[in-house]
Amino acid sequence: MIDNYKQIIDSKLYIFCKQQNLHVDQFQEALCYSLLNGGKRLRAILMLSIVELKRPLSEEDYKVALALEMMHAYSLIHDDLPAMDNALLRRNLPTNHIVFGEDLAILAGDGLNTNTFNVISSARLPSDKVVEIIKILSAKAGIYGMVLGQAADILSSINKLKKSDKWLVNFIHKNKTARFLQACCEIGAVLGDFERDIFSKFGLYLGMSYQIIDDYLDVVSDKKTLGKDKKDIDNNTLTYPRVYGMEKSLELANKLKSLAIGTIKKVNGSEKLVELAEYIVKRVN
Amino acid sequence: MIDNYKQIIDSKLYIFCKQQNLHVDQFQEALCYSLLNGGKRLRAILMLSIVELKRPLSEEDYKVALALEMMHAYSLIHDDLPAMDNALLRRNLPTNHIVFGEDLAILAGDGLNTNTFNVISSARLPSDKVVEIIKILSAKAGIYGMVLGQAADILSSINKLKKSDKWLVNFIHKNKTARFLQACCEIGAVLGDFERDIFSKFGLYLGMSYQIIDDYLDVVSDKKTLGKDKKDIDNNTLTYPRVYGMEKSLELANKLKSLAIGTIKKVNGSEKLVELAEYIVKRVN
Numbered sequence: 001m002i003d004n005y006k007q008i009i010d011s012k013l014y015i016f017c018k019q020q021n022l023h024v025d026q027f028q029e030a031l032c033y034s035l036l037n038g039g040k041r042l043r044a045i046l047m048l049s050i051v052e053l054k055r056p057l058s059e060e061d062y063k064v065a066l067a068l069e070m071m072h073a074y075s076l077i078h079d080d081l082p083a084m085d086n087a088l089l090r091r092n093l094p095t096n097h098i099v100f101g102e103d104l105a106i107l108a109g110d111g112l113n114t115n116t117f118n119v120i121s122s123a124r125l126p127s128d129k130v131v132e133i134i135k136i137l138s139a140k141a142g143i144y145g146m147v148l149g150q151a152a153d154i155l156s157s158i159n160k161l162k163k164s165d166k167w168l169v170n171f172i173h174k175n176k177t178a179r180f181l182q183a184c185c186e187i188g189a190v191l192g193d194f195e196r197d198i199f200s201k202f203g204l205y206l207g208m209s210y211q212i213i214d215d216y217l218d219v220v221s222d223k224k225t226l227g228k229d230k231k232d233i234d235n236n237t238l239t240y241p242r243v244y245g246m247e248k249s250l251e252l253a254n255k256l257k258s259l260a261i262g263t264i265k266k267v268n269g270s271e272k273l274v275e276l277a278e279y280i281v282k283r284v285n
Numbered sequence: 286m287i288d289n290y291k292q293i294i295d296s297k298l299y300i301f302c303k304q305q306n307l308h309v310d311q312f313q314e315a316l317c318y319s320l321l322n323g324g325k326r327l328r329a330i331l332m333l334s335i336v337e338l339k340r341p342l343s344e345e346d347y348k349v350a351l352a353l354e355m356m357h358a359y360s361l362i363h364d365d366l367p368a369m370d371n372a373l374l375r376r377n378l379p380t381n382h383i384v385f386g387e388d389l390a391i392l393a394g395d396g397l398n399t400n401t402f403n404v405i406s407s408a409r410l411p412s413d414k415v416v417e418i419i420k421i422l423s424a425k426a427g428i429y430g431m432v433l434g435q436a437a438d439i440l441s442s443i444n445k446l447k448k449s450d451k452w453l454v455n456f457i458h459k460n461k462t463a464r465f466l467q468a469c470c471e472i473g474a475v476l477g478d479f480e481r482d483i484f485s486k487f488g489l490y491l492g493m494s495y496q497i498i499d500d501y502l503d504v505v506s507d508k509k510t511l512g513k514d515k516k517d518i519d520n521n522t523l524t525y526p527r528v529y530g531m532e533k534s535l536e537l538a539n540k541l542k543s544l545a546i547g548t549i550k551k552v553n554g555s556e557k558l559v560e561l562a563e564y565i566v567k568r569v570n
Contacts, residue, residue, distance in 0.1 A: 022429075024446065083391060103368045106366065107363075110395075114426055117419055117423040121420040126412075130412070135406040138400065141399055151309050151392045152309045155309060
């Protein structure tokens with residue numbers, strides 16, 4: 001199921017890249033390198049799966065899904081920068097700044113961030129829905145979510161924040177990871193004309209579970225399986241295993257997954273979303 | 286006239302910053318440091334002056350104007366980064382990354398970029414206008430404008446682009462600077478219910494003139510007057526004075542200013558916009 005969606009999303013992103021003619025080849029290559037460079041497409045799939053609970057998908061739904069993957073690609077490019085995680089490897093390939101240099105990597109990320117909103121605002125959808133989608137995404141991927149969480153993550157690793165570890169690791173994970181996944185679910189609800197509340201909760205639980213598993217895999221998996229550098233230990237990052245221990249972290253991830261599934265099960269036809277939630281906790285990278 | 290607008294915009298940006306409670310003080314300070322750090326507020330003023338040709342300004346117009354200044358602040362933070370212009374001084378104060386570190390500076394810029402769209406989508410304006418405004422801004426401040434122009438600028442300074450100098454300096458200035466100013470004028474037209482065409486042309490001419498003057502001032506002014514490092518020569522940047530010489534550059538800037546003024550003069554009550562255009566060419570920093 002996940003692979004079917006992924007193939008469609010990958011091919012639509014490829015077409016998007018082919019259609020661009022920016023006159024600055026290296027910049028366009030830097031953009032597309034990260035946009036087309038694999039990835040689970042989890043954010044797009046989450047959103048699309050929710051819309052499909054109500055009706056068949058349209059081209060315009062897919063445009064919004066591609067935009068979510070642009071936002072995600074930008075965040076990875078900037079996270080990997082020398083001044084941030086200084087990562088050399090992502091999805092088993094050299095990171096954007098290794099291939100194109102730090103300057104173009106910053107600009108490729110900036111461009112993808114802004115272009116997310118260009119793609120959404122260009123979709124032929126009712127204007128009030130477009131505005132709602134942009135409001136959700138720009139809050140939860142910006143200073144009230146992802147970017148805030150990344151800032152807290154960086155400051156916590158140099159002990160610059162005077163908060164308890166438990167408060168802080170929860171704050172970081174909620175903002176850095178869960179808010180964006182929550183946004184994808186809420187956007188699916190907007191497009192599918194659902195009450196937003198259930199999907200919002202589902203996304204938050206799922207996002208928290210996802211990030212705890214991410215922390216866990218950083219300890220137990222090898223670099224090749226992960227496809228990226230194991231940076232949590234080097235970077236003194238505050239993780240669930242560090243704060244709660246390995247066993248308790250896995251327990252918490254499973255509990256959050258159960259909460260997510262319990263929330264979504266009330267919705268007709270939610271088997272695919274249950275499958276997605278199970279996949280997220282069982283994944284190896 | 287310009288000072289009146291500037292005071293209102295500055296005080297509204299100050300209130301915006303005071304209202305935020307992001308729980309990560311250093312991050313919030315980094316955001317607000319650049320947002321409140323002076324600036325001519327030219328982008329906001331341009332937009333507001335166009336709306337005022339039609340009707341008195343509303344609080345919602347001001348929200349869009351603040352968003353334009355957020356977008357501008359983000360672009361300056363990222364332009365100044367070590368991997369980009371490596372600037373130490375901006376508006377006679379240390380640049381964002383000098384005060385807060387490169388990591389927080391990248392994130393402050395990212396956050397301001399995304400938040401531009403949060404502020405616009407949260408304005409209580411008709412949805413179709415909000416969508417139109419976001420479509421214009423996300424194109425002209427993103428990969429079809431400002432970010433593209435910055436990429437071309439960087440690549441041209443290391444001779445990575447195989448184009449003629451005249452083509453390239455025009456491409457860079459149009460995209461890096463003029464497109465965003467053009468967007469501000471088009472957004473003013475959307476909010477003021479004007480035909481967009483005249484304002485679009487006005488913005489483009491004005492933006493080109495603005496950037497040529499910027500190049501010129503980088504040669505003739507001292508660092509203190511400019512309030513920033515004189516980087517064009519150090520960075521081997523492709524400028525109008527380098528391609529056309531000083532005299533011809535000033536002539537071109539004046540010609541473009543005249544074209545801008547000629548375009549806008551057809552509109553009733555456009556004296557303020559003429560004054561703005563004159564100011565841009567006569568300015569010292």
